[in-house]
Amino acid sequence: MATSAPVQTERLVGKAIRRKEDPRLLTGTAIYVDDIQMPGLHHACIVRSPHAAAKIRSISTEAARKTAGVVGVFTGEDVKDIGPVPTGAALPGLRIPQHKILAQDRVYYSGHAVAVVVATDKYIARDAAELIEIDYDPTPAIADPERALRADAPRVHPEYPDNVAFTYHQENGDVDAAFASADVVLKQRIVSQRLIPTAMETRGVVAEWRAAEKLLHLYTSTQIPHLARTLLAGMLGLPENKLHLVAPEVGGGFGSKLNVYAEEALISFVAMRVGKPVKWIESRRENFAVTIHGRGHVDHLEIVAKKDGTILALKVHILQDLGAYHQLLTALIPTLSVLMVPGLYKFHNVRADITGVFTNCVPTDAYRGAGRPEATHVIERMVDMLAAELNIDPAEIRIKNYPKPDEFPFQTATGLVYDSGNYEAPLREALRIAGYQELRQEQAKARTEGKLIGIGLSTYGEICAFGPSPATPAGGWESATVKVEPSGMVTVLTGTSPHGQGEETTFAQITADELGVSLDHVTVLHGDTAVVQYGIGTFGSRATAVGGAALYYALQEIKTKMARFGQMLLESDDVTLAGGLCTCNKTGKSTTVAHIAAAAYRALKLPEGTDPGLVATRFWEPPNFAYPFGAHLVVTEVDRETGEIKILRYVAVDDCGNVINPLLVAGQVHGGVVQALGQALYEQAVYDETGQLISGELMDYAIPRAHMVPWLECSHTVTPSPVNPLGVKGVGEAGTIGCSPAVVNSVVDALRPLGVKHIDMPMTPNRIWNIINAGAQA
Amino acid sequence: MKSTISITVNGTPCSAEVEPRLLLVHFLRDNLGLTGTHIGCETSICGACTVELDGATVKSCSLFAVQANGRSVTTIEGLATAGEMHRVQEAFWKEHGLQCGFCTPGMVMSCKQLLDRIPDPNEAEIRNAIEGNLCRCTGYQHIVNAVKAAAAAASRR
Numbered sequence: 001m002a003t004s005a006p007v008q009t010e011r012l013v014g015k016a017i018r019r020k021e022d023p024r025l026l027t028g029t030a031i032y033v034d035d036i037q038m039p040g041l042h043h044a045c046i047v048r049s050p051h052a053a054a055k056i057r058s059i060s061t062e063a064a065r066k067t068a069g070v071v072g073v074f075t076g077e078d079v080k081d082i083g084p085v086p087t088g089a090a091l092p093g094l095r096i097p098q099h100k101i102l103a104q105d106r107v108y109y110s111g112h113a114v115a116v117v118v119a120t121d122k123y124i125a126r127d128a129a130e131l132i133e134i135d136y137d138p139t140p141a142i143a144d145p146e147r148a149l150r151a152d153a154p155r156v157h158p159e160y161p162d163n164v165a166f167t168y169h170q171e172n173g174d175v176d177a178a179f180a181s182a183d184v185v186l187k188q189r190i191v192s193q194r195l196i197p198t199a200m201e202t203r204g205v206v207a208e209w210r211a212a213e214k215l216l217h218l219y220t221s222t223q224i225p226h227l228a229r230t231l232l233a234g235m236l237g238l239p240e241n242k243l244h245l246v247a248p249e250v251g252g253g254f255g256s257k258l259n260v261y262a263e264e265a266l267i268s269f270v271a272m273r274v275g276k277p278v279k280w281i282e283s284r285r286e287n288f289a290v291t292i293h294g295r296g297h298v299d300h301l302e303i304v305a306k307k308d309g310t311i312l313a314l315k316v317h318i319l320q321d322l323g324a325y326h327q328l329l330t331a332l333i334p335t336l337s338v339l340m341v342p343g344l345y346k347f348h349n350v351r352a353d354i355t356g357v358f359t360n361c362v363p364t365d366a367y368r369g370a371g372r373p374e375a376t377h378v379i380e381r382m383v384d385m386l387a388a389e390l391n392i393d394p395a396e397i398r399i400k401n402y403p404k405p406d407e408f409p410f411q412t413a414t415g416l417v418y419d420s421g422n423y424e425a426p427l428r429e430a431l432r433i434a435g436y437q438e439l440r441q442e443q444a445k446a447r448t449e450g451k452l453i454g455i456g457l458s459t460y461g462e463i464c465a466f467g468p469s470p471a472t473p474a475g476g477w478e479s480a481t482v483k484v485e486p487s488g489m490v491t492v493l494t495g496t497s498p499h500g501q502g503e504e505t506t507f508a509q510i511t512a513d514e515l516g517v518s519l520d521h522v523t524v525l526h527g528d529t530a531v532v533q534y535g536i537g538t539f540g541s542r543a544t545a546v547g548g549a550a551l552y553y554a555l556q557e558i559k560t561k562m563a564r565f566g567q568m569l570l571e572s573d574d575v576t577l578a579g580g581l582c583t584c585n586k587t588g589k590s591t592t593v594a595h596i597a598a599a600a601y602r603a604l605k606l607p608e609g610t611d612p613g614l615v616a617t618r619f620w621e622p623p624n625f626a627y628p629f630g631a632h633l634v635v636t637e638v639d640r641e642t643g644e645i646k647i648l649r650y651v652a653v654d655d656c657g658n659v660i661n662p663l664l665v666a667g668q669v670h671g672g673v674v675q676a677l678g679q680a681l682y683e684q685a686v687y688d689e690t691g692q693l694i695s696g697e698l699m700d701y702a703i704p705r706a707h708m709v710p711w712l713e714c715s716h717t718v719t720p721s722p723v724n725p726l727g728v729k730g731v732g733e734a735g736t737i738g739c740s741p742a743v744v745n746s747v748v749d750a751l752r753p754l755g756v757k758h759i760d761m762p763m764t765p766n767r768i769w770n771i772i773n774a775g776a777q778a
Numbered sequence: 779m780k781s782t783i784s785i786t787v788n789g790t791p792c793s794a795e796v797e798p799r800l801l802l803v804h805f806l807r808d809n810l811g812l813t814g815t816h817i818g819c820e821t822s823i824c825g826a827c828t829v830e831l832d833g834a835t836v837k838s839c840s841l842f843a844v845q846a847n848g849r850s851v852t853t854i855e856g857l858a859t860a861g862e863m864h865r866v867q868e869a870f871w872k873e874h875g876l877q878c879g880f881c882t883p884g885m886v887m888s889c890k891q892l893l894d895r896i897p898d899p900n901e902a903e904i905r906n907a908i909e910g911n912l913c914r915c916t917g918y919q920h921i922v923n924a925v926k927a928a929a930a931a932a933s934r935r
Binding site for chain 2: 018019021022023024025026027028029030031032034035037123198199200201202249250251252254281283284499500501502663664666667670671672673674675697698699703704705706707709711712735
């Protein structure tokens, strides 16, 4: 019954509080999918196509089946009634090829799953997989999205007349008139290369079929447990309430686990067929070959402006490399690029086109930023080019084109309504921290000494906190349940699915503040569909801004009910609930959360019209997206001899609205920036002309290591969002969105004395050396 | 053809009959149930599987269990003593040196090893020491802070 819980009066929101989830992670006792053991657990190994395009003539599984310890071998024929792998994209005229969970008569990309072996031991499963003989008839493949558009290109899906999956057009304002009246026109082709998300934990699945109950337990490394359950139940033909899905500890996602994958259905299917629990853990090589990639744009830009730097209009054509199939959001990602392509600027004339093209590659989909880094990259490059062309300082031209703080909510050229903003503030702060004027003087001096020093800016805006339901492919709401237990302890169930972001801590901070209880008395649960009410998940920098807001409203309901019990216990209508106490304003007498909880569950007496118990659930949908923004400033030096880029300073000033936990916000910014540094300097998914993934392992794909990363000087401005009661905006993707154009702008600035106007990513020493030695041609 | 091996793991002698091809990381995880040591790449690049073998850090995905025969292994589960976290673990907690936690056990083992060799490392020494441990979440800055904090905690003792 009631315990004497200490009363929490110190406000925790806004404080740098160490995370509640960390002890289990630090001591090696957290349970990721691969750590799950159960009696009779079997292991699966998937046989994958070495060809990017081929017909399957025959598959011989006999030797594998005869291997001691093998309990099942399955091929496309066995699973033809399962699926298909779902896509949430619904664009007009979209071509959606059937995506079965194992290849049927053809393979469409290198790594395409063809067969699966189930055995008592993972070594035996791998041995047996090697014994499966597949007779392929290789056909021409196409991996380059530009070449895929040519009339003579091999067709990825022979049932379609060409490789175009869809086209999309959006036009706002009067683009032709703006172009006719402009003083300056700049054109540029800009590539946002294919990237491999590389969560440190690969994907993995454990499926356990309880035949007597017709119940499937599925453990999978996902960002969207509830949506995955609904969609997988559909694929498998199971009633949704007979699929219990758990996202256990998830070792990073970055969008790559915001999906429903063939293997989740496949391992479920084989577990049902062999009647044993089955585990499949993706190897890193598989992770690179078959888990979604990100970006993959070839964009053509035209920007026009007046002589004074006023931007008038923008034309953009996006060529999106889709890969061979649609995964959950594949075709939608470039539409986010279109929405955000005006960046932070006031012009109202935009013509945007997308051509989505199939290639014999793994599908692209949401990777940290998902369409917004691409958009920010092109607009921030074009604005920088404009500044150089018009000989205007790059900070000045940006400030000139911002909407002012009193113009918010601000309707953009593409029809979005930016919630709140003060774009000049983070830019001014970044310039101040960097000592911009002095830096420019030092740069001028260094140039006279022949040094290649560059200063680059990017000021980004981001659409996040997804979002109103009509604007999202699933629901755009989030859910929270607050249970004040009979002892006064508090359990929070969130529909979000954190996998590193720390919501077990930030949501406990919000709860502790609202209820006035100790942080230690709050437990936040997530990811288990049998425990938590339906939710949407963690992606698009939405967990706090939407899930935290749902929690806030659930807490208000609980507080209202607690106050009623407080009134009853204190025999007064005039009470205040604060600091963990319910206090009578007249007598000064008070009662605690624990006493109220005890009374609510014991229910000897109830306030009039009030039910027993203290539980509240809220589903909450935001009226708009939230739009964080910020300014990044990067100082680089380029080595003339080697083409190597050294980052001398990195200043990031982000505005994500109110901050729940500054330690965690800093962590998000650092991680985001470093992922985009990877794009700017090191990373690229490379397919050869036959569709083989050349960068197919961590040995060949350079994600940043500690010694490759500069010290990040981070600061914040705070412009609360009006769209949710917490005033938060979201910060998970900000660093990734702000960084890459700042780095490229800096290096272009360094090489400006050589006549360089643009450089595509990744800016490897090889690429830079070639540019320097070509004497100006980029 | 199985081999008998004896390995002292986290101070406890363990014997087992294993296939010669069994990886050390699988022996630790599957035979002993020490699942704190993670597998991130199976090619010795990512460092999630880092453990100590006779006091030196090794990547347990690239060693066979039989190679550890007669030797002593320390895993992440062996760092805390009497329920108290090691000072490196404490410092990672305080400085937010982890997010998803998957690289963390290996990262902590490498940082402990660094501090065993260099009690008060500078930023460059820290970054170089963890160059074999990939983290996709933190951008490494808070890990640098954590190692500095752990070094400071030791010097205060």
